[in-house]
Amino acid sequence: xxxxxxxxxxxxxxxxxxxxxxxxxxxxxxxxxxxxxxxxxxxxxxxxxxxxxxxxxxxxxxxxxxxxxxxxxxxxxxxxxxxxxxxxxxxxxxxxxxxxxxxxxxxxxxxxxxxxxxxxxxxxxxxxxxxxxxxxxxxxxxxxxxxxxxxxxxxxxxxxxxxxxxxxxxxxxxxxxxxxxxxxxxxxxxxxxxxx
Amino acid sequence: xxxxxxxxxxxxxxxxxxxxxxxxxxxxxxxxxxxxxxxxxxxxxxxxxxxxxxxxxxxxxxxxxxxxxxxxxxxxxxxxxxxxxxxxxxxxxxxxxxxxxxxxxxxxxxxxxxxxxxxxxxxxxxxxxxxxxxxxxxxxxxxxxxxxxxxxxxxxxxxxxxxxxxxxxxxxxxxxxxxxxxxxxxxxxxxxxxxxxxxxxxxxxxxxxxxxxxxxxxxxxxxxxxxxxxxxxxxxxxxxxxxxxxxxxxxxxxxxxxxxxxxxxxxxxxxxxxxxxxxxxxxxxxxxxxxxxxxxxxxxxxxxxxxxxxxxxxxxxxxxxxxxxxxxxxxxxxxxxxxxxxxxxxxxxxxxxxxxxxxxxxxxxxxxxxxxxxxxxxxxxxxxxxxxxxxxxxxxxxxxxxxxxxxxxxxxxxxxxxxxxxxxxxxxxxxxxxxxxxxxxxxxx
Numbered sequence: 021x022x023x024x025x026x027x028x029x030x031x032x033x034x035x036x037x038x039x040x041x042x043x044x045x046x047x048x049x050x051x052x053x054x055x056x057x058x059x060x061x062x063x064x065x066x067x068x069x070x071x072x073x074x075x076x077x078x079x080x081x082x083x084x085x086x087x088x089x090x091x092x093x094x095x096x097x098x099x100x101x102x103x104x105x106x107x108x109x110x111x112x113x114x115x116x117x118x119x120x121x122x123x124x125x126x127x128x129x130x131x132x133x134x135x136x137x138x139x140x141x142x143x144x145x146x147x148x149x150x151x152x153x154x155x156x157x158x159x160x161x162x163x164x165x166x167x168x169x170x171x172x173x174x175x176x177x178x179x180x181x182x183x184x185x186x187x188x189x190x191x192x193x194x195x196x197x198x199x200x201x202x203x204x205x206x207x208x209x210x211x212x213x214x215x216x
Numbered sequence: 217x218x219x220x221x222x223x224x225x226x227x228x229x230x231x232x233x234x235x236x237x238x239x240x241x242x243x244x245x246x247x248x249x250x251x252x253x254x255x256x257x258x259x260x261x262x263x264x265x266x267x268x269x270x271x272x273x274x275x276x277x278x279x280x281x282x283x284x285x286x287x288x289x290x291x292x293x294x295x296x297x298x299x300x301x302x303x304x305x306x307x308x309x310x311x312x313x314x315x316x317x318x319x320x321x322x323x324x325x326x327x328x329x330x331x332x333x334x335x336x337x338x339x340x341x342x343x344x345x346x347x348x349x350x351x352x353x354x355x356x357x358x359x360x361x362x363x364x365x366x367x368x369x370x371x372x373x374x375x376x377x378x379x380x381x382x383x384x385x386x387x388x389x390x391x392x393x394x395x396x397x398x399x400x401x402x403x404x405x406x407x408x409x410x411x412x413x414x415x416x417x418x419x420x421x422x423x424x425x426x427x428x429x430x431x432x433x434x435x436x437x438x439x440x441x442x443x444x445x446x447x448x449x450x451x452x453x454x455x456x457x458x459x460x461x462x463x464x465x466x467x468x469x470x471x472x473x474x475x476x477x478x479x480x481x482x483x484x485x486x487x488x489x490x491x492x493x494x495x496x497x498x499x500x501x502x503x504x505x506x507x508x509x510x511x512x513x514x515x516x517x518x519x520x521x522x523x524x525x526x527x528x529x530x531x532x533x534x535x536x537x538x539x540x541x542x543x544x545x546x547x548x549x550x551x552x553x554x555x556x557x558x559x560x561x562x563x564x565x566x567x568x569x570x571x572x573x574x575x576x577x578x579x580x581x582x583x584x585x586x587x588x589x590x591x592x593x594x595x596x597x598x599x600x601x602x603x604x605x606x607x608x609x610x611x612x613x614x615x616x617x618x619x620x621x622x623x624x625x626x627x628x629x630x631x632x633x634x635x636x637x638x639x640x641x642x643x644x645x646x647x648x649x650x651x652x653x654x655x656x657x658x659x660x661x
Contacts, residue, residue, distance in 0.1 A: 126537070127537075134530065
């Protein structure tokens with residue numbers, strides 16, 4: 021299903037089956053330990069790479085800083101969702117109970133704040149949760165049915181006992197042989213280039 | 217994870233040392249200010265006059281409500297209504313507000329100790345010793361409550377002692393609202409609280425010396441039982457100390473209302489103690505921004521929890537709209553001042569801190585967290601004030617005097633002295649708790 025050849029910079033190339041004009045899509049480097057990954061990530065960050073990622077079997081504390089990831093905007097999405105829910109809930113009930121379909125219930129005002137709080141509160145929670153869940157998926161580019169990384173057999177160990185750095189071909193500094201040498205220098209013990 | 221260097225506790229300054237004198241001195245100054253201020257203002261207000269019946273007219277003429285002072289009593293004879301709630305102002309009203317204000321902090325502290333043992337929480341281990349020390353102030357609070365439960369003071373606060381003739385609502389509750397039974401219950405609450413705080417503090421401190429891991433499992437094993445005792449005692453204490461001020465009224469959620477405020481105020485107090493210790497070079501690395509953020513999270517969570525409970529209580533009564541249930545809120549809404557005070561709690565105790573402390577940067581910054589904590593403690597006092605004071609003359613007057621400032625200040629001084637006595641003589645941190653390395657390395661994901 022894939023052919024591999026060794027070049028002087030010692031990386032394997034994995035090419036998608038049936039690809040007419042294979043082009044590299046990413047380069048994958050394997051590390052033995054979380055500490056090696058961490059120091060390598062700092063160097064990849066300092067080298068100026070932008071479109072790259074780390075893959076670990078478990079959350080590694082401090083990796084965000086080592087990768088130079090900017091703070092997420094997710095909290096603002098959640099806040100926006102929550103406020104939309106709260107205001108929307110009050111406006112909706114104000115329109116329904118106070119304007120569109122007035123119905124007298126046990127002598128209460130048609131529209132009153134206390135009676136509207138539970139619905140407004142629940143909508144605050146609901147839209148906050150939607151903001152958190154949907155926002156997280158969207159910011160991560162999910163759902164994604166396939167990732168070229170899956171072509172690598174070696175990469176399966178990212179869920180067990182190995183740590184990986186992948187650099188996408190879309191990165192401006194992408195250059196397979198040079199990147200492979202660089203990754204080898206900063207401690208990678210195996211390098212693969214995936215083509216599609 | 218290995219990458220993060222672990223903190224070496226042996227190089228950390230983790231004993232109160234000279235700070236204990238500083239804290240005792242500060243507490244003593246506050247206590248003296250409180251005592252002198254109370255004596256001065258109390259004389260001006262006529263609080264120490266024996267003719268307490270004349271008080272409203274004599275002391276409160278400045279408020280402009282002198283004429284309404286006895287309105288409730290005057291009507292009681294002529295009309296069909298009887299008052300299970302009306303009391304006239306006495307110095308014991310602000311005293312009760314101040315005592316329950318500090319009691320709330322202690323209740324939050326013992327809850328903190330119990331719940332973190334029950335869940336075997338690790339993040340909190342670095343600050344648990346401070347919670348244990350704060351909870352030891354139950355001894356001080358027991359002393360402060362002794363004068364409150366003497367018959368002459370009870371008479372001025374709790375009208376169920378001598379109900380109006382023909383008060384059938386209180387007659388039904390007579391078996392529970394009985395002075396002797398009340399004393400037994402109060403003794404039981406403080407016995408439970410002092411016992412729990414003493415036992416947990418003792419075991420924790422002794423573990424510093426012997427490193428016995430069995431102590432940790434023993435404390436964890438007992439904590440669910442401790443939590444049940446805590447839940448029952450705080451619920452009934454809230455009924456007895458605060459809700460029975462209005463013996464006609466009832467709210468089954470009242471204990472949880474006090475609980476929400478208690479846990480909130482304790483975390484605010486804890487944040488302030490930690491910030492103060494760190495400003496003086498104690499625990500500077502053991503307690504990190506991560507721990508402060510978690511304390512801030514709890515403050516945020518219980519701000520919401522308090523509002524949720526407060527609204528749950530309000531909405532059911534508002535919806536059902538049954539006179540004997542709404543009377544309690546009516547007294548707090550029909551008068552402009554108490555209506556505004558209610559809005560102060562809604563805005564000042566919920567919306568402002570909710571929005572202010574939402575961001576993680578606010579929680580991790582010592583100055584902003586301290587600001588939020590001080591504000592929340594003031595709001596806890598305002599909440600206790602709202603529970604107690606509108607009972608005076610049916611909420612028809614605003615009974616604020618400078619005693620409402622001097623008594624809490626004096627009690628706070630005693631509270632800080634008690635804290636200093638509990639914190640000194642041993643480490644500020646649970647030295648040999650098996651979860652300490654995990655707590656030191658704690659990071660928010």
